[in-house]
Amino acid sequence: MTDTKVYLLDGGSLVLDGFHVYWNKGPGGEVRFPVYSILVEHKDGRFLIDTGYDYDHVQKVLPFEKPIQSKDQTIPGALKLLGLESKDIGVVVNSHFHFDHVGGNKYFPHAKKICHKAEIQQAMTPEPFEILGYSDLSFSAAAAEARKASAQLLAGTTVANSTFEGIEGDVELAKGVKLIYTPGHAIGHYSLLVEFGNRKPILFTIDASYTKKSLEILCQASFHIDPRAGVASMRRLKQLAADHEAELMYSHDMVEYQTYQTGTKFYG
Numbered sequence: 001m002t003d004t005k006v007y008l009l010d011g012g013s014l015v016l017d018g019f020h021v022y023w024n025k026g027p028g029g030e031v032r033f034p035v036y037s038i039l040v041e042h043k044d045g046r047f048l049i050d051t052g053y054d055y056d057h058v059q060k061v062l063p064f065e066k067p068i069q070s071k072d073q074t075i076p077g078a079l080k081l082l083g084l085e086s087k088d089i090g091v092v093v094n095s096h097f098h099f100d101h102v103g104g105n106k107y108f109p110h111a112k113k114i115c116h117k118a119e120i121q122q123a124m125t126p127e128p129f130e131i132l133g134y135s136d137l138s139f140s141a142a143a144a145e146a147r148k149a150s151a152q153l154l155a156g157t158t159v160a161n162s163t164f165e166g167i168e169g170d171v172e173l174a175k176g177v178k179l180i181y182t183p184g185h186a187i188g189h190y191s192l193l194v195e196f197g198n199r200k201p202i203l204f205t206i207d208a209s210y211t212k213k214s215l216e217i218l219c220q221a222s223f224h225i226d227p228r229a230g231v232a233s234m235r236r237l238k239q240l241a242a243d244h245e246a247e248l249m250y251s252h253d254m255v256e257y258q259t260y261q262t263g264t265k266f267y268g
């Protein structure tokens with residue numbers, strides 16, 4: 001049995017056009033969407049999946065995404081609400097390295113870091129249409145060096161303390177905490193399935209499906225490297241949720257997000 005708990009760390013919000021949220025479908029117009037990170041408290045330790053966006057980075061590089069983020073919505077601020085500090089997190093996993101999922105990595109020089117083995121290389125040499133996605137390189141001294149963006153690094157970030165363990169395929173991080181390989185949106189994208197002792201599992205689609213509607217109509221975001229893989233990943237998530245009778249939670253769905261438990265509330 002397990003007493004696993006999951007906390008959602010609210011990371012503020014951003015804006016995209018509706019045609020980016022629903023690729024080739026829309027409707028167009030500004031869509032404000034949430035960004036959050038997932039903290040899994042497990043008997044084997046604390047796992048943080050993703051670290052949100054860095055406000056200053058977005059203001060500087062993608063101001064058109066109109067970031068709104070309070071102090072409590074930064075990674076240190078959100079952890080503080082739980083009585084935690086960054087040093088209390090043992091393992092940081094990035095679902096992929098887009099800027100809205102890695103912005104707080106810099107606060108975890110001590111932590112073990114895990115990602116899909118193809119993501120570091122992709123952040124170093126992104127396709128032209130991925131450059132803004134992979135624009136915050138503060139999570140990796142090696143990636144920042146490769147892209148000549150070392151100015152982004154926080155003092156104290158070194159190759160040694162920002163090195164990742166590369167994984168591939170589905171991986172069980174700890175008992176009942178499973179990374180599900182769902183490529184398409186990014187080359188090495190992961191979703192997350194968490195099982196509990198006393199409630200139904202939760203399947204976090206992360207960016208394989210921004211919203212509930214995205215999954216219903218199999219419409220991925222316009223940001224992707226392989227749309228056919230993206231559709232296959234969405235179908236796989238639907239099947240997994242059915243097989244596990246899991247509750248689905250989406251990465252960037254403001255309507256659904258209003259119903260999620262954040263702050264000191266938790267699932268488990």
Ligand SMILES: [Zn+2]
Nearest residue numbers: 098100207251
């Ligand atoms: Zn995202």
